[in-house]
Amino acid sequence: MRTLIENAMVLTMDGKGQVFPQGYVLFGEEGILEAGDGICRQDADIRIDGKGGILMPGMVNVHSHIPMIPFRTMGDDCPDRLRRFLFPLELEAMTPGLVYAAARYAACELLLSGVTSVLDMYYFEDQAARACEEIGIRAWLGETVIGQETCDSKVPYGGLKICEELIQKWQGHSRIHPLVAPHAANTSSPEMLQAAYRLSEKYQVPYTLHASEMDYEMEYFKEKYGQTPIAFLHGLGVLGERTIAVHCIHMSDSDIRLLAETNTKVAHCAGSNTKAGKGVCPVLDMRKAGVEVGLGTDGPSSGNTLDLFTQFKMAASFQKTKYHDRSAFPAKEIVELGTMGGARVLGAQDEIGSIEAAKQADLVLLETKSANMFPLYNPYSAIVYSANASNVDSVWVGGRQLVRGRRLVETSLQKERSRLQAEMPEFERRAKKYHDMI
Ligand SMILES: [Zn+2]
Known part of the structure; x- marks a missing residue:
């Protein structure tokens, strides 16, 4: 046809x-x-x-947590909400059914905004993969590996085993690409960051993690190791062409050099970073150094939208403002970041x-x-x-x-919304506990 x-x-x-x-x-x-x-x-x-x-x-969104739709507009202005209520509420309220229904809804939202490829990291990721497979979007999906109990693992780092099962199940699929997703440089031990990297090497799949995002993360690495998170990750041997470092807000010149030398990719999430007041990633310097950068929305509770139009505007405006240069990042380059740039970050530039x-x-x-x-x-x-x-x-x-x-064409937003709403009452009941923050 x-x-x-x-x-x-x-x-x-x-x-x-x-x-x-x-x-x-x-x-x-x-x-x-x-x-x-x-x-x-x-x-x-x-x-x-x-x-x-x-x-x-089709646009390429290189960082998200799509099953977090139920969290959208919850505590948007609450400081340190990740530790104060996101982690605890996820732990007690996320279920396979909720992840599946939310991922279906999110995949529809992405498609309706022109995003045809998305990278996702979350829990019960097999359910997110099933949802993306059914809805028809192209997706790169990784189970989160983290040093604490999660909604789908009683033991810390249970995500490593779940991740391997995800890879074994989905590798070779034409649209669904599994990957390895340690949560962040500071939420996994050095040994586990390396174990996760070995897994990505074994199956030759991408490796993605949040890095150089939080102020407290920067202080932690400075105090404990006398290094930046990027230098620390380099020392562990986990930077490389399959690695996608997310956010990279607080970067030294030598951090940028390390990313360029190792051919590490960067997922830039302008909306999520600035909404949280964290800072602006030095994308212009990274690009000058030869670092591949793609654009991501982050999860629907971090950036609220999943479309790249919002990121295009913010990425352009914040980069121009950061460098006091109206000519920085002409519109064509911004569209490039959201299409070919994203494809290169995923290693899918030939596809x-x-x-x-x-x-x-x-x-x-x-x-x-x-x-x-x-x-x-x-x-x-x-x-x-x-x-x-x-x-x-x-x-x-x-x-x-x-x-x-x-x-x-194949479903309707109303149908997907009803399906998601049917899964949400218990989540909403448990969320009430955090009413003073959300
Ligand atoms: Zn994220």
Whole structure:
């Protein structure tokens, strides 16, 4: 079955930065067959009129905790909420059923906003994988490994075993990619950070962890080891091309050099970092040093939204402000971070991230008829500064259309919301205990 989308402005995000103003893309389930300008000479089974919209590669969200939908808008302004109520409430209230229903809902929300690939780390991650598999999104998923009791492990570091089972079950799947996810540099012991890294080496899967995020984390490493978290992780031998360090807010010049030398990737979450008042990641310096950076939303309780439009605006604005330079991070570069940049962070640059023949047909069609999309001198600027998730008209993942006319094709948001609500009463009852904070 061949589908042709025509009459659209195609932003390929390929190495040459090609744009086809009156463009088309022809694809099948096996991938993109052809992209170009003007009239496509090949036959197609389905023809779709792009109505002058913008056709771009599916967006790549490189850091999230999607099953945390039930926590959204809870204690947004509460200091140190991770330790004060997030960890305790997760421990007592998260269940496999809640993770599954929340992950389904989140996957739908991601697709409706044009995100076709997401990296997730959480608990009961097999349920999140099942949800993503069913909904049709492309996902990289890791069970959290942490030095404390969790909702799915009575013993600290139980996540290591769960993670290996997750890898064995899902490795080789066309869309669901397991990975190893130690929680953070300061919440796992050095031995366990290394054990988790060995697991990622054994199965050749990515290794992701939060690092250089918290003020207390920086003090802890300084006092205990006389080092930064990045230097400490380097000393453990866990930085490398499969490692994705998340946040990296507090960075020295030598930290950035270490990331570049080891080809460690970075997930930048502008919204979550600044909402928490933690600081702004020095993305410009990292990029100058040659570090690959992708954009993430963090969980729906940290950044509240799962779409990358919000991150585009914040990443651009905070970087320009941090460096006092309006010309820093032109819109095209920001869109690049959210597409090819994310693909490179995941090691999936040959598969996704741009519209090129032989790549997966992960595509997003943005409508340009809404009030906020006129006039349109620069499509990249429109995406970064003007657009929002409501401009997403259609979405395909691997050639399968999952969003059409701003609605899900195979399920409905109302159905997924009802499913999630049915799982939430016990969670909400237990959350009441923390009413003074949330
Ligand atoms: Zn996170």
